[in-house]
Amino acid sequence: MTDVHEDARRTDAPMAMGDEGDLARLRRLVADQLPGLAPRIDKEGYHPQTFLRDYGRVYGFGHAVDHGYGGRPGGLKGVITGMEACSEHCVSTGFLVWCQTSCAWYLQKSGNTPLKRRLLPALCSGQQAAGTGLSNLLKARSQLEPLRLRAVAVPGGYRIHGTLPWVSNLATGAVFAVAAATSGGTLMALARVGAPGLTLRRAGPFCALEGTSTMSCRFDDVFLADSEVIAPDEGFDDYFARMRAGLILAQMGMALGLVQGALTLIDETHSAAQPANAFIEHQPEDLRERLRALRAETLAAADGLDGGAPGRFDEILAIRARGARLALDAAHSALLHCGANGYLAHHPAQRRVREAYFVALVTPALKHLTREIALAKSGDPLPAA
Numbered sequence: 510m511t512d513v514h515e516d517a518r519r520t521d522a523p524m525a526m527g528d529e530g531d532l533a534r535l536r537r538l539v540a541d542q543l544p545g546l547a548p549r550i551d552k553e554g555y556h557p558q559t560f561l562r563d564y565g566r567v568y569g570f571g572h573a574v575d576h577g578y579g580g581r582p583g584g585l586k587g588v589i590t591g592m593e594a595c596s597e598h599c600v601s602t603g604f605l606v607w608c609q610t611s612c613a614w615y616l617q618k619s620g621n622t623p624l625k626r627r628l629l630p631a632l633c634s635g636q637q638a639a640g641t642g643l644s645n646l647l648k649a650r651s652q653l654e655p656l657r658l659r660a661v662a663v664p665g666g667y668r669i670h671g672t673l674p675w676v677s678n679l680a681t682g683a684v685f686a687v688a689a690a691t692s693g694g695t696l697m698a699l700a701r702v703g704a705p706g707l708t709l710r711r712a713g714p715f716c717a718l719e720g721t722s723t724m725s726c727r728f729d730d731v732f733l734a735d736s737e738v739i740a741p742d743e744g745f746d747d748y749f750a751r752m753r754a755g756l757i758l759a760q761m762g763m764a765l766g767l768v769q770g771a772l773t774l775i776d777e778t779h780s781a782a783q784p785a786n787a788f789i790e791h792q793p794e795d796l797r798e799r800l801r802a803l804r805a806e807t808l809a810a811a812d813g814l815d816g817g818a819p820g821r822f823d824e825i826l827a828i829r830a831r832g833a834r835l836a837l838d839a840a841h842s843a844l845l846h847c848g849a850n851g852y853l854a855h856h857p858a859q860r861r862v863r864e865a866y867f868v869a870l871v872t873p874a875l876k877h878l879t880r881e882i883a884l885a886k887s888g889d890p891l892p893a894a
């Protein structure tokens with residue numbers, strides 16, 4: 510078991526957010542469980558539901574949610590810090606934390622008070638599993654693909670048609686956020702695993718992230734009641750502008766944690782070819798410095814979003830892009846430092862490389878971010894985040 514005080518002495522340990530005791534307990538839970546679970550998650554596609562329930566009990570998924578709805582203090586920083594602690598050992602688990610916290614974030618930003626009262630406390634505690642099927646929405650908003658779901662208004666709600674190819678953390682009874690095209694624009698609502706007309710098919714197998722319970726979701730005339738609408742089509746642009754920056758910035762928990770994990774592998778390497786390791790591209794001192802700077806920027810941006818001084822959206826995109834690049838560089842360097850040992854199938858170094866590619870391709874993918882940043886530079890400035 511990792512000594513909490515030892516963690517606190519690490520110069521690069523994440524700053525404690527919210528309740529220090531909660532974070533210390535989370536780090537202990539992570540150190541106890543994730544190093545052992547990570548290979549099973551990776552190789553056997555084990556979906557760590559018990560760990561996630563423990564995460565909910567010890568730390569909670571509601572740091573960016575109001576106290577009255579079951580949230581805890583800490584804001585987006587608390588969300589990112591918890592995800593980072595998991596991703597240091599296992600990005601699959603960090604991503605599942607992002608899925609759950611993102612769904613809570615969408616509800617926090619919603620004007621549907623009865624839905625918030627009914628669901629948010631269980632989302633924050635982890636008793637209700639949750640996912641997010643919004644990659645399609647983010648790409649649609651960037652004109653990269655059309656919205657894949659259509660919503661037809663009927664008395665009391667909507668009938669939904671279409672397919673989302675990938676939605677993760679879909680355990681039995683899970684809820685997940687979807688966006689659909691209406692006759693008047695776009696709406697967001699919560700769908701539920703088990704709803705009549707909803708067919709799930711396991712996606713993959715993937716080269717990593719196998720334990721994320723990722724499903725293709727086909728909607729054949731699925732009824733979604735008005736009571737499940739997170740954001741109606743009227744005023745959707747305002748809603749989207751309120752929630753998109755936090756959704757994207759929170760993914761930094763995966764990048765920061767993975768980089769720290771890769772640095773630990775480098776530090777622990779005892780290669781006979783050690784003198785040659787000094788010639789590997791992306792030396793640990795450089796990676797450590799980039800990590801320190803990026804973590805500081807990420808947490809400052811999270812503070813800005815929490816405090817209502819959001820800064821510019823293109824700056825959030827730039828942070829997220831740097832996170833993806835740093836994850837790739839750090840994982841690459843860790844594998845080369847570990848040499849042939851790192852090439853063994855069970856060695857964490859090659860898992861970190863496969864996980865780093867996920868950080869770079871999960872929406873908004875690095876290519877998507879780079880395009881948005883280029884567009885922002887070439888045209889009118891983007892609105893505030």
Ligand SMILES: Cc1cc2nc3c(=O)[nH]c(=O)nc-3n(C[C@H](O)[C@H](O)[C@H](O)COP(=O)(O)OP(=O)(O)OC[C@H]3O[C@@H](n4cnc5c(N)ncnc54)[C@H](O)[C@@H]3O)c2cc1C
Nearest residue numbers: 641642643644645654674675676677718723870871872874
């Ligand atoms: C393990 C894993 C978990 C994921 N979990 C989630 C999640 O929880 N929520 C979520 O919203 N997204 C999820 N995604 C999707 C992810 O965020 C990206 O959107 C996806 O990887 C593709 O993004 P891209 O921009 O690289 O598009 P590309 O891969 O470049 O795709 C280009 C176009 O082809 C379409 N396309 C490609 N493959 C398929 C396919 N098999 N079926 C249908 N259309 C296809 C894409 O939608 C897109 O329009 C997950 C992906 C993976 C690999």
